[in-house]
Amino acid sequence: MMVTINPCFHWIGYHLTSSLLQEGIEVIGIDPIEDSKSDLLYMYVGRNSNFQHFFQRSDKENHVQQSNDEWEVDLVDEGLLVRQGDTEENWIETPLLYGEWMDIRKTGAQGKGELVQWIMDHQATYIGDFMDAFLRSFLDQEPFRVGERLEDKDIITERVDALWRCEQLLRNV
Structure with missing residues (x-):
């Protein structure tokens, strides 16, 4: 299983990223790292061999081939949009x-x-x-x-x- 988190260094995204990595799940994080907090949070997960980071979604799409077992979690407004490919989509209000x-x-x-x-x-x-x-x-x-x-x-x-x-x-x- 692979999960893409966007943005992965928003405080909620960081907790998602960290929790999934602790479960041994491969995580692809997307985040532009625009502030010192994001830079600091990167240090907590950046060395994990199950973690890859990309600054933009297009960078990820150019370097990682999407697979059938990949999930995406996007933090949007007051919730999480969780989807697997085009087949499954779920909105979780936080x-x-x-x-x-x-x-x-x-x-x-x-x-x-x-x-x-x-x-x-x-x-x-x-x-x-x-x-x-x-x-x-x-x-x-x-x-x-x-x-x-x-x-x-x-x-x-x-x-x-x-x-x-x-x-x-x-x-x-």
């Missing part, structure tokens, strides 16, 4: 997500406490939980379902601490 490498500025939060409150107020789903549900659906060909959100404030706070460390790393790059 819930409001939070997690490592997200753009915290979009939440308006100035500190960890404000971000925890934003997550609780908006009932945002943790990216890891979303990826678990996506992989179950994708690999097992099951209907996509994100489980019920059962996080308490302590779990959210731990996750926000990890998210904040990523944010600090980006600011230092």
